[in-house]
Structure formats: C-alpha cells, structure tokens
Amino acid sequence: MPIYMDRHDVSEAVTAEIVAQLHQEDLKIQHIFHCRGLTYWFDDARNTAFCLVEAPNKNAIIEMHKHAHGEVPHQIIEVDPVIVESFLGRIEDPEKSLNTDLNIINDPAFRTIMVVCIEHHAFPKYNPFLSIINVQQVCFQMIAVIKSFKGNIVKQSEDGFLISFRTITHAVLCALEIQEKFKTFKTQYHINFTELSIGLHAGIPVTEKRSIFEDTIHTAEHMGYISIAEIVISTEVQYLYESENLGKGLNRNLIHTLTPTEEKFISGIMQFIEKEWKNTELKVDDFEKSIGISKSKLYREMIRLTGKSPNVFLLHFRLRKSLQLLRKKEGNVSEIAFDSGFNSPSYYAKCFRKKYGIMPSELLLS
Structure with a gap:
C-alpha cells in the first residue's frame, strides 16, 4: 500500500501530550480503515503536526x-518512505522513553535544507591536465564535513548534494x-574548473505542493544561481541562527542573506524560467511581463x-539543463538542443563547448 504524510494545523493550546493521545486514538481504530499509523511529528513552535500513515x-x-478524534488533516501527500527517512531520520515511532503509555515524541518535522551545487566548467576525462580523482576528492571531503555536522544526505549527484539538518x-x-x-x-x-554555490532555507515537509519539502528545496535551489556569495541563506535562516546563538551575527563577507524583496524577485525569475526555458521563442521582454x-x-x-544579464542567465540555465539531459542520454545532440530551447544545434554545440570545454557529442558518447 502507498504511504502518505499529512499535515494538521493546530491551535496554540495543543500540546505534545494531546498530539500523542490523538495518535493513540488513531492506532486503536486504524484496522477498520485498513490503515497503519507509522509515526508522527509535532512542532509546537509552528502549531503543526504531521502523521505518516500507510493507507489504501x-x-x-x-x-x-x-x-x-475528529481532527481532519489540512493536506495529504503521497511520499516515499526512504525519502522521508532521509529528511526526517525515521519512519516509525521511536522506542518508548518519555512516557510508557503515550510515548510522547518531541520531534518537530521542521528542517533546514541545504542544496550544494558544484558546477564543472571542464570535464577531467577529456583533459589530460585535469584529474578526475581530484573532483572525487572534493566530494569525499564534503561528505565527511556533512556527517560531522549531523547532516542527512538525501541526494547526491555529480552536480552536488541535497542535505537535511x-x-x-x-x-x-557546515556550509x-x-x-x-x-x-x-x-x-x-590547482583546481580552477569548478564553482561552488550553497543555498540554505528552512521549512516544513508538507505544504500545498505535491512533494515533501518541495517549497523549501526549490527556494534553496534558486539560491544556487546567485553569485553575490558562495553561501546564500533566507531571512528566516538568519533569524533562527541568531536566535539559536544569542544574537550572534553572521559574517556578511562569507554569507549573503536574501532580503524578502530579493527572495521574491529571484523566486519570480526562477519560476518563470523553469516553466518556459524550453520555449525557443522566449525573449527578455517576456521576463519583464512575467514579473512586472x-x-x-x-x-x-x-x-x-x-x-x-537576463540573456546570459537564460543561456547558462539552458546549458545546465542540457548537461543533465546529455548525462541521461535522453536523445541525440540535435534533439537535446531543441529540447533545451535552442533553435540551432550548431549554435548549441558552440555555446556548450565554450562553457564546458568539450562538445556535447563527446559527452553523449562517453
């Protein structure tokens, strides 16, 4: 049976004990509805509770x-239990410890999501002066750092990491x-062919979107396109960091905090591009109309x-997307060129070689 996660928006009067009692009431009658309650999370700071349930x-x-108990969820999404465990650390109730009757779980599902992007501007396999071992060593070093700060690696690829804290x-x-x-x-x-960008945002697992932490992940991903600093964080992350560290500020030379206005601007740009980047007729004028x-x-x-500039940004976005298509071998060079918003395969190949140091056909045949 599929597994779902739901979200309950509760009042300030609701406590961890009350949520534990409601969870026990679910378990008493779950068999009637062919359900199996796996576990729950409760966030008293944000007045939200989340249930993980196997159900038809x-x-x-x-x-x-x-x-x-009459507490109907406000949102339900289908989830992959492996992904849930990667983000939240568990998919079942922990062993009873705080209360043998209720097993009160003081674990909010609120998480900080980090997206680490490593963009290669050359491919060592095709350049005798570069060593692919060095690229791998960068990843090994990062994994060690992530684990030392208790980060859960949700996803790892040639392009970087998705991590939950x-x-x-x-x-x-860790950033x-x-x-x-x-x-x-x-x-x-002497590695000069890679660029690093890190985006940090925080949020809850179930919103109005279809996937777990979808809003939070997208915001953190969008931050990777900002070049003011290698580490970019949201205003909420800065506020919570200072709250956890008694008002201690962040080094602005190393970290850039997006203002709410900047967040809105970059979100508008990225949402528009992610929707229209395959459109070969897309023009800068369309950007202006979209975000006003x-x-x-x-x-x-x-x-x-x-x-x-907007034109160069769109070009590089398309090239990055085409690189992903090439790695997946989703078509020949011409098909990938057109699927990536280019009118001309030859122009696409020229731009690709200028940015990445090899022809797309070479990568496709590897």
Missing part, C-alpha cells in the same frame, strides 16, 4: 482521523566548513544578484 488512499486517512546552527556551520574545505582543496590541487518590472530594473537586479 487519502480518503481512508481522512475517515480514520475523523472517527478517531535538524538545527539551523549545524547547517550554517562555512564546506566553503573553506573547497577553497583549500582548489588551491592545493522595467527592463532597466530587471537588468540591474540580474547583474547584481547573479552576475549575468
């Missing part, structure tokens, strides 16, 4: 909750350590935040 469908969960402080300190290790490694091994600002302001903000 969403309606069975609603009916179980309705008959058990229980605390803001661990996430921020700073990764940045330092990366700089040291580049200097030591003038051409001059669009240009200024894009240069300030990303270091690229």
Whole structure:
C-alpha cells in the first residue's frame, strides 16, 4: 500500500501530550480503515503536526482521523518512505522513553535544507591536465564535513548534494566548513574548473505542493544561481541562527542573506524560467511581463544578484539543463538542443563547448 504524510494545523493550546493521545486514538481504530499509523511529528513552535500513515488512499486517512478524534488533516501527500527517512531520520515511532503509555515524541518535522551545487566548467576525462580523482576528492571531503555536522544526505549527484539538518546552527556551520574545505582543496590541487554555490532555507515537509519539502528545496535551489556569495541563506535562516546563538551575527563577507524583496524577485525569475526555458521563442521582454518590472530594473537586479544579464542567465540555465539531459542520454545532440530551447544545434554545440570545454557529442558518447 502507498504511504502518505499529512499535515494538521493546530491551535496554540495543543500540546505534545494531546498530539500523542490523538495518535493513540488513531492506532486503536486504524484496522477498520485498513490503515497503519507509522509515526508522527509535532512542532509546537509552528502549531503543526504531521502523521505518516500507510493507507489504501487519502480518503481512508481522512475517515480514520475523523472517527478517531475528529481532527481532519489540512493536506495529504503521497511520499516515499526512504525519502522521508532521509529528511526526517525515521519512519516509525521511536522506542518508548518519555512516557510508557503515550510515548510522547518531541520531534518537530521542521528542517533546514541545504542544496550544494558544484558546477564543472571542464570535464577531467577529456583533459589530460585535469584529474578526475581530484573532483572525487572534493566530494569525499564534503561528505565527511556533512556527517560531522549531523547532516542527512538525501541526494547526491555529480552536480552536488541535497542535505537535511535538524538545527539551523549545524547547517550554517557546515556550509562555512564546506566553503573553506573547497577553497583549500582548489588551491592545493590547482583546481580552477569548478564553482561552488550553497543555498540554505528552512521549512516544513508538507505544504500545498505535491512533494515533501518541495517549497523549501526549490527556494534553496534558486539560491544556487546567485553569485553575490558562495553561501546564500533566507531571512528566516538568519533569524533562527541568531536566535539559536544569542544574537550572534553572521559574517556578511562569507554569507549573503536574501532580503524578502530579493527572495521574491529571484523566486519570480526562477519560476518563470523553469516553466518556459524550453520555449525557443522566449525573449527578455517576456521576463519583464512575467514579473512586472522595467527592463532597466530587471537588468540591474540580474547583474547584481547573479552576475549575468537576463540573456546570459537564460543561456547558462539552458546549458545546465542540457548537461543533465546529455548525462541521461535522453536523445541525440540535435534533439537535446531543441529540447533545451535552442533553435540551432550548431549554435548549441558552440555555446556548450565554450562553457564546458568539450562538445556535447563527446559527452553523449562517453
């Protein structure tokens, strides 16, 4: 049977004990609705509770909750238990410890999500002066750092990492350590063909979107396109970090905190590009219409935040996406060129070689 996670928005009067009692009521009658309650999380700071339930469908969960205690969930999404465990650390109730009757679980599902992007501008396999072992060593170093700060690696690829942290402080300190290790490694091994970017955002697992932590992940991913600093964080992450560390500020020379206005701007740009990047007729004028600002302001903000003009930014976005398609071998070079928003395969190949140091056909045949 599929597994679902639901979200309950509760009042400030609800306590961890009350949520534990509601969970026990679910377990008493779950068999009637062919459900199996696996575990739950409760966040008293944000007045939310989340249930992980194996069930035949969403309606069975609603009916179980309705008959058990009347607290119907506000949102339900289907989830992969492996992914849930990667983000949240468990998929079952922990062993009883705090209360043998209720087994009160004081574990909020609120997590800090880090997206680490490593963009290669050359491929060692095709360049005798570069060593692929050095690239692998960068990843090994990062994994060691991530584990030392209690980060859970949700996803790892040639392009970087998706990581979940229980605390803001661990996430921020981990980002700073990764940045330092990366700089040291580049200097030591004369690696000048990679760029590092780290985005940090925090949030809850179930929103109005279809996937777990979808909003939080997308925001952290968008931060990777900002060039003001290698580490970019949201305003909420900064606020929570300072709260956890008695007002201790962050080094602005190493970390850039997006203002709410900047967050809105980059979110608007990225949402539009992610929707339209395959459109070969896409123009800068379409950017202006989508986010409702003038051409001059669009240009200024894009240069300030990303270091690229709107046209160059779109070009590099398409090239990065095409690189993913090439690695998956989803078509020949011409098909991937057109699927990536290029009118001309020859122009695409020229741009690809300029950015990555090899022809797309070479990568496709590897």
